[in-house]
Amino acid sequence: MKVRALALLRRPTVRQTIPDTQVKLERIEYNMDGIPMKQKDIKNLIEFATKLLVARCLPGDIRSLFYPDVNHNFHIVVKPDGRAAVLVADVDYPTQSGVSGAMGLLKDPNNVPNLSREIQRLQDPSEADKFIKLQKEIDEVKMIMVENIDKILERGEKIDDLVAQSEELDTAAKSFYKGSKKMKGCC
DSSP: OOEEEEEEEEOOOOSSOOOGGGOEEEEEEEOOTTOOSOHHHHHHHHHHHHHHHHHHSOTTOEEEEEETTTTEEEEEEEOTTSEEEEEEEETTSOHHHHHHHHHHHTSOTTOOOOHHHHHHHTTSHHHHOHHHHHHHHHHHHHHHHHHHHHHHHHHHHHHHHHHHHHHHHHHHHHHHHHHHHHHHHHO
């Protein structure tokens, strides 16, 4: 699962689709790790697709679209004021995390995030989506609880073994006591 690009754009606030030439790409950051060739072509295609898809979205839209030419999903958020963010990720990246990551880029209109730092942070989907992070923490707690229950059951078995041994010792002690009384009585 990789985030390949983050982009911040601006489009007119008209409530209709517009030509992609009216969409202004303000900032874009790429992650081309693991792509050995044609990086420039891929970057150009991502930039073109990003502008085209934002032009097709209306202000206030939130969409996740599969773009087959680059075999990636484009998670798009367009605010009513025309600000837009796009997170481009491979198809294995969770949709909810992609949308949450794009929304996070537009959180503060007065503060533009550092896209290179954000693209690294968002490589882990749980960093983008608090629900995934919470689910991950719940799963970890469940694993710990299962381990604790297993340990308690093991201790219970050991206690059962100790109880059985103590009962055997008690029986042996009683028979030894009876035997020693008989020996004492005969001499």
